[in-house]
Amino acid sequence: MVRTKTQMKRIENAASRQVTFSKRRNGLLKKAFELSVLCDAEVALIIFSPRGKLYEFSSSGVNKTIERYQKTEKFVYGISSKAVDENMQNVKEDAQSMARKIELLEDSKRKMLGHGLEPCSVDDLQQLQNQLERSLCRIRARKNQVFLKQIDKLKEEERRLGEENANLREKCEMRQRESSSTGLSGELQNQNMEVETELCIGLPERRNIQKP
Incomplete structure (x- = not known):
């Protein structure tokens, strides 16, 4: 069953x-x-x-086991609670540090765009100008590098097209030479095939045969 x-x-x-x-x-x-x-x-x-x-x-014994359980629970809970508190504290500190970094970056971005410059001193403005000039130099260097790569690419494309053009010109010349040779041989064959023939239409002519 x-x-x-x-x-x-x-x-x-x-x-x-x-x-x-x-x-x-x-x-x-x-x-x-x-x-x-x-x-x-x-x-x-x-x-x-x-x-x-x-x-x-x-x-x-039930009571003994329960007491052991309570002591163990308090110990484990205390360690876990302490670890959680430390972890939460580290998380809070990391969050605060990240918030300060974000705020500094936002402030630097605004200054780069020319906003919020009122509280800046002469030294701060000079430092900002130097930073912008360095950034501009890196941008120009990168632009020149891109231009050089594009020029090299265009030169390579020009070389390839030149080779293709030369190959096509050579093929065309070969075909023209072959066509010229074929035309001359055809004319010679036509000339050899021309034969002179006499064609008579009508009754054959009577010839006087003199008796001796």
């Missing part, structure tokens, strides 16, 4: 629910006992029935 899988939902029938509770409770207690013996683990199990009845199992 095939065993059907039990659906994980509340059993509506009270009698069936009580039977299932008793069977699974005993199985759970048995598994807890086996785990403590086979693996030398400290196990504590507490079960309250639907009617409030207490069932428990402990390999070394």
Whole structure:
């Protein structure tokens, strides 16, 4: 007989629910006992029935295990809380530093565009001018580099087109020479084929034959 899988939902029938509770409770207690013996683990199990009845199992005393759990929880929670606080502090400091950098960049951008120069001193303006001149020199150098690359590319294209043009001119000359040679040989063949012939139309002429 095939065993059907039990659906994980509340059993509506009270009698069936009580039977299932008793069977699974005993199985759970048995598994807890086996785990403590086979693996030398400290196990504590507490079960309250639907009617409030207490069932428990402990390999070394429930209260002792609960106290150990509470101490461990406080220690782990304290470390975790401290780590979280330190992490949050680092995140806040990084965010503040990033905000200051963004603000400085925005201010520098405005000054580069010629805005917000009123509070700047002469030294600040001179420094800004030097920075703009250096940027302009780099821009011009990059522009010249791009121009040189374009010129080299155009020269290469010109060389390639020149080679193609020379090849086409050579092919055209070869075809013209071949056409000229073919024309001369044709004329010679026509001249050799011309033959003089006498064609007489009508009755043959009578010739007087003199008798001796």
